[in-house]
Amino acid sequence: MSNEAPPRSQSRPQPGPNVRAPYRRTPPRHSRRLPAYIYWRRRVIAAAVVVTLVIFSYYGVTLGFALSxxxxxxxxxxxxxxxxxxxxxxxxxxxxxxxxNKIFPAKVGGTPSLSALPKTATVAPLKGSQPLPVPxxxxxxxxxxxxxxxxxxxAGxxxxSGVPAIYTTFVRPDAIHTSYVVGVAWMDTKMLSGQLYxxxxxxxxxxxxxxxPISAQASKTIVAAFNAGFRMSDANGGYYTNNKMIIPLRPGGASIVVYKDGTMNLGAWGRDFTMAPNAAGSPVASVRQNLTLIVDGAKPVAGLNNPNAIAWGKTLGGTFNVWRSGMGITSDGALVYAGGPALSISDLANTLVRAGAVRGMELDINTDWVQYTTYTGPIGTPVNGTQGTNLLPGMIGNPGRFFANWWLRDFFVMSLNPKYQNASTAG
Structure with missing residues (x-):
């Protein structure tokens, strides 16, 4: 019998701060690689979902902003x-x-309701005389x-000295749509100065x-404000103001020209006027173009009854009877504005001619944009929308929109000339 002790089993060293645990090899798992077309299809779908969500989020936000x-x-x-x-x-x-407008055309026949008719004022001039003869x-x-x-x-x-600078009236648009009325304003340009905002x-x-917004200082002499033309993408014309050509002016385009002395003219660009100063030597301040003349030579131009999107605008052309507006100039230089419902472009031209226009053009269309407002109040006193009256009750734009800093469209303002702000010089 041996005296040797049996060998002692050696204990496995325990991992510690200075002892590395033995490496155990993990058997490799069986890997299955996706086919390349499935791999890329999944990524394309995921990317498309992300892009779609971004687009819908953007349009949703911008639409929500627009609707409010x-x-x-x-x-x-x-x-x-x-x-x-x-x-x-x-x-x-x-x-x-x-x-x-095809499904819901303007009503034929009938008579206007009393609520559609503007309230008329009768104010006799206190003294002095009208510089231009009222038509x-x-x-x-x-x-x-x-x-x-x-x-x-x-009006306004x-x-x-108590002389009106603006007179207004109403007429039916044509002999067919007799339950509607169109508002017409006549402006004495000897008494008024124009400005394109x-x-x-x-x-x-x-x-x-x-x-x-129209400033409080400018409002002290304001008499009227009214809409300009189409969005420039639809106007088929240019825009010049503040010594800057915003959009190149189109030769032959229907144009309203405002000079730095406040006088105004209307006609075809390049034929009736250019960038040259007016007869008094005043340079051009602004030019607003919109489509093509609808009145020339004191009569409607040919082709108004044809649905010409280039000449009469991409939006509805000229044949539908909808809310429209336009402006003309008379032989003695007065300006006339017409606006209202159930107007074809031919009706608009005929209305301007009846008001004495020798040249005329269409301005903006559709209910929300057609607006002519006159303002009252003592000269030298600031006014706002509460002193404003729309040409027709059916003009849904608030008279105060031109005094709001959120109003982003262009418009015209007519104010009393300095001569007519003082009784000693008003005549």
Whole structure:
């Protein structure tokens, strides 16, 4: 029997701070690689989902902003349409508007409701005389005239001697749509100075020295403000203001020119005027173009009944009877504005001619954008929308929109000339 002790089993050293645990090899798992087409298809789908979510989020945010933004219009329909035209679906919006007007055309026959008629004021001049002769009453195209139809009434601020600078009236648009009325304003340009207020949305760019809101200082002599033309993408014309050519002017384009002395002219660019100063030597301050003349030589131009999108605008062309507006100039230099419902472009031209226009052009269209507002109050006292009256009750734009900093479209302002702000010089 051996005296040797049996060998002692050696214990495995325990891992510690200075002892490395023995490496155990893990048997490799059986790996299955996806086919390349499945791998890439999954990634393409994931990327498409992310891009779609980003796009929908962007359009959702911008649409929500537009639907709550009063500068996009009064109605939700107008706000959606403005948003659509800004985001690449203008043709879809135009198609929808066209189909709507086919399904719901302007009513034929009938007589206007009393609520559709403007309230007329009778104010006799206190003293002095009208620099330009007020035109004769307008003939109505309807078979039977309404009470007061076509008869001029003073509107807006008076001169210091009590002479009106603006007269307004209403007439039916044509002999067919007799349940509607169109508002007409006549402006004595000897008493008034014009100014084009530019917007960050129309024409874009800026900032501009004259833009909304109308300042308290400027409001002390304001008599009227009214809409300008189409969005520049649809206007087929240019825009010049503040010594800057925002969009190149189109030769032959219907144009309203404002000179730095406040005088205005209207006609075809390059034929009736250029960038040369006016007869008094005053340089051009602004030029606003919109489409092509609809009145020339004191008569409607040929082809107005043809649906010409280039000449009369991409939006609805000229054949639908919708809300439209336009401006003309008379042989003695007065300006006339016409705006209202159920107007084809031919009706608009005929209305301007009846008001004495020798040249005329279309301005903006559709309910939310057609607006002519006169303002009252003592000369030298600031006014705002509460002192404003729209040409027609159906003009849904608030008279205060031109005094709001959210108003982004361009518009015209007519103010009393300095001569007519003082009784000693007003005549």
């Amino acid at each position: 933004n009063p500068s996009y219009g009064v109605s939700l329909q107008a706000r959606f349409a403005e948003w659509g035209r800004q985001h690449g679906i203008g043709p879809v919006v135009t198609w929808a508007e066209t189909e709507y 004769a009453p307008l003939a109505t195209p309807a078979a039977v005239p309404l009470a007061g139809e076509g008869k001029w009434s003073p 601020r008076l001169s210091a 530019s917007g960050s949305q129309i024409p874009g760019g800026g900032p501009y020295p004259f833009t909304a």
